[in-house]
Amino acid sequence: MHPAEHHPSRRMLLNVTGTMVAAGLTAGCTSDSGQAGRPAPAAASAPTPVAPTGRHQAGITFPQPAQGNLLAVVADLGADVAPGPLLAELGRAISRLTAGTDPRLLGLEPGDLTVTVGVGPRLVRTVGASLPGAADLPRFSRERIAPRARGGDLLIQICAGDAVLLSVVAAALLDQAGDRIDERWRQSARRGANVPLGNGFTAPRNSLGFIDGIVGPHTKAEQGRDLWLADPSAVAGGTLAVVRRMELDLPRFAALTVAEQEAVFGRRRGSGVPLSGGAVASGPQLGAKTPDGRYLVPVDAHVRRSNPSVVGVGHMLRRSYNTDEPVPGLLFISFQNDLRTFTATLTHMDTSDALLEFTTTTASATFLILPGFDRQRPLGSQLFG
Numbered sequence: 001m002h003p004a005e006h007h008p009s010r011r012m013l014l015n016v017t018g019t020m021v022a023a024g025l026t027a028g029c030t031s032d033s034g035q036a037g038r039p040a041p042a043a044a045s046a047p048t049p050v051a052p053t054g055r056h057q058a059g060i061t062f063p064q065p066a067q068g069n070l071l072a073v074v075a076d077l078g079a080d081v082a083p084g085p086l087l088a089e090l091g092r093a094i095s096r097l098t099a100g101t102d103p104r105l106l107g108l109e110p111g112d113l114t115v116t117v118g119v120g121p122r123l124v125r126t127v128g129a130s131l132p133g134a135a136d137l138p139r140f141s142r143e144r145i146a147p148r149a150r151g152g153d154l155l156i157q158i159c160a161g162d163a164v165l166l167s168v169v170a171a172a173l174l175d176q177a178g179d180r181i182d183e184r185w186r187q188s189a190r191r192g193a194n195v196p197l198g199n200g201f202t203a204p205r206n207s208l209g210f211i212d213g214i215v216g217p218h219t220k221a222e223q224g225r226d227l228w229l230a231d232p233s234a235v236a237g238g239t240l241a242v243v244r245r246m247e248l249d250l251p252r253f254a255a256l257t258v259a260e261q262e263a264v265f266g267r268r269r270g271s272g273v274p275l276s277g278g279a280v281a282s283g284p285q286l287g288a289k290t291p292d293g294r295y296l297v298p299v300d301a302h303v304r305r306s307n308p309s310v311v312g313v314g315h316m317l318r319r320s321y322n323t324d325e326p327v328p329g330l331l332f333i334s335f336q337n338d339l340r341t342f343t344a345t346l347t348h349m350d351t352s353d354a355l356l357e358f359t360t361t362t363a364s365a366t367f368l369i370l371p372g373f374d375r376q377r378p379l380g381s382q383l384f385g
Contacts, residue, residue: 091379133368
């Protein structure tokens with residue numbers, strides 16, 4: 001294993017984690033942690049464990065709502081490494097980690113931990129050039145991407161309510177892979193507090209203050225249509241992911257008035273309601289105009305330029321996570337069963353989407369998220385035997 005530049009070694013990660021665990025064990029155990037005659041605060045209920053096995057991998061549509069913390073690790077496989085045995089090993093390690101039986105957890109409780117694994121286009125093409133996931137992402141405007149931050153063979157997405165778990169689980173999985181993989185880049189990120197959408201689903205606010213991920217394939221019927229791959233059998237139950245890390249020009253966006261910010265998105269900042277009116281979960285009425293003939297949703301508003309009915313594609317399941325380093329920004333992840341859903345949408349946005357003026361993409365990749373697995377069907381076995 002050859003870590004990416006500027007990342008701590010595996011031993012350093014374990015040492016830091018041990019210090020954090022020790023600090024957590026001593027916090028709240030001092031003599032002044034409670035007062036005589038007064039009950040201690042009730043402990044927060046433990047998160048519900050998430051089974052890693054099934055038709056689909058965990059960490060996409062379940063748990064719902066998604067956990068608050070994420071770490072994405074992108075790596076390459078060695079030229080002579082067979083993907084099948086490695087993926088099967090990773091699947092078994094994921095089962096142990098999520099069950100809490102892997103000693104590399106260092107005694108931490110896994111809680112709602114999920115690990116989602118995808119493979120990049122190069123590996124997919126070794127099986128079939130026409131398979132979903134075999135195509136690379138094209139290049140778009142407003143990108144400033146170093147060579148090692150574009151593409152990749154392997155995505156490991158780690159999500160948990162407990163942020164301490166992220167680096168510990170990553171260290172365990174990278175240890176499992178050993179020198180068979182070479183890390184390209186990683187990004188930790190978090191989601192804001194969830195806001196009810198009124199349809200039984202929730203979505204968080206992003207760093208720009210707006211509710212993110214309102215539109216998407218939320219119902220099982222919508223997910224069957226736009227999210228999950230149905231064929232061929234080698235990929236059935238999987239999906240396609242696009243991962244993009246973006247810097248945000250927060251000072252320039254904050255200098256706008258609230259009305260100007262809302263015009264950028266096409267929704268009210270506080271409620272998420274479209275500027276054309278209606279409920280937060282309803283689609284914008286793109287033809288609605290003011291008495292003097294102006295569109296209520298501006299022609300360059302994000303909700304208009306990215307609208308599936310305008311672009312002529314399906315819906316993406318979008319997840320945006322807020323980042324602090326290397327600079328404030330977003331880690332954008334979308335899941336869809338047709339890569340064109342993303343590429344056509346961003347191409348349409350590229351021509352005149354007001355939101356893009358405040359973003360610069362610094363990492364970009366696409367992956368086939370492998371179908372689910374279990375004891376009889378190891379991770380990756382449908383594709384790589």
